[in-house]
Amino acid sequence: EETKSWKKLINIAVSGAAGMISNHLLFKLASGEVFGPDQPIALKLLGSERSFQALEGVAMELEDSLYPLLREVSIGIDPYEVFQDVEWALLIGAKPRGPGMERADLLDINGQIFAEQGKALNAVASRNVKVIVVGNPCNTNALICLKNAPNIPAKNFHALTRLDENRAKCQLALKAGVFYDKVSNVTIWGNHSTTQVPDFVNARINGLPVKEVIKDTKWLEEEFTEKVQKRGGALIQKWGRSSAASTAVSVVDAIKSLVNPTPEGDWFSSGVYTAGNPYGIAEDIVFSMPCRSKGDGDYELVKDVIIDDFLRERIKKVQ
Ligand code: LMR
Missing domain, CATH: 3.40.50.720 (NAD(P)-binding Rossmann-like Domain)
Structure with missing residues (x-):
């Protein structure tokens, strides 16, 4: 019994x-x-x-x-x-x-x-x-x-853009020399494609803006972005097939983020339907944006993110 x-x-x-x-x-x-x-x-x-x-x-x-x-x-x-x-x-x-x-x-x-x-x-x-x-x-x-x-x-x-978020967190942690759990607030904007925008403007390391921790702006704007954008393809070149284990892990992360309350101050990325021009993004598409959940399977978009000129330009290109 x-x-x-x-x-x-x-x-x-x-x-x-x-x-x-x-x-x-x-x-x-x-x-x-x-x-x-x-x-x-x-x-x-x-x-x-x-x-x-x-x-x-x-x-x-x-x-x-x-x-x-x-x-x-x-x-x-x-x-x-x-x-x-x-x-x-x-x-x-x-x-x-x-x-x-x-x-x-x-x-x-x-x-x-x-x-x-x-x-x-x-x-x-x-x-x-x-x-x-x-x-x-x-x-x-x-x-x-x-x-x-x-x-x-x-x-x-x-x-699913959680795989890209995880990849971005990994790269930021490696560059800063910290464990990945110190990296938070990472948004992937756009598509799960080579046009995606991994956001280091809003991301944080040990609670500080990434730019205060990683001073190498050129690395952030170029190498970091490209590495995340092309990670899937680089893996295919090595394996001869696409990522499987890390993808499964990121599906788990994506579900857990929806069925557990998002930790205070943090968020997660997901490609979701754009109703009502969120962040000035075109309507009626699926676009990865920062989300929070109460843990009920649903989510809401994060309001207080900074979209500076650099991000705005890049995000515009994805649509
Ligand atoms: C990935 O990002 O690893 C997957 O989307 C597979 C691919 O084609 O890159």
Whole structure:
């Protein structure tokens, strides 16, 4: 008999479930490190016909792991079935880019997937489903997805830029010679692409503006920015495939940022729908901006950020 009080089970869909990113992510979800040790979950895995056997293998490994919080594992290739009643949809499945490609080159192939999945979410998912789009180009895919899901609030769709935020934090920490947890208030503006703007103007190290700690402005404006923008591509050159483990970690971070209250004074980045020209950014797109959450799965945009001429110029170029 259970003495512990469990929360109500939540349904989580993961697409591209037989892929590399998911292989890292699913076991983190099942372990409780994402939604907490008292939150039982059902994992609903979406794959393709081509990957179906691999998907069966993933489900077998999850079952064999005897995670106490993992109450149900189901697999399928029809999003209208898999997305039934899901409260979270982690949309990872998409063709990844290879060496020498830009993420935007994937739009023709991947856009279609996200239109269909948007329609399926609209038809069968929980009315308050939170959607995190990981498959590239994730901003455009998120926009396509939300446009195809008019009955779900546009606000519930996210394009993953947490990976870029983490990369930016790492670079700032290395340059300043501090542990990464001393770096806060890092915003990624724009797209998860080489045009993105990692914001060192508002970022802080040990609570101080980055520019007071890292005096090398040329490094900040040029090397730092470029390094973060091109990190994904540099990794593909090394591995011959795109990042998987660090992407999964950043999906975990992105979810945790929505289901836990944001620490006082800090924020996180997410690619979200621009309603009403926030920060002067064009309306009706998905754009990464600084967000805070009360921990209820929702977020609000941060008001008090400085947009100086340098940032404004760069942000303008992304739109
Ligand atoms: C990444 O940033 O690592 C991923 O978006 C994969 C890619 O194509 O760069």
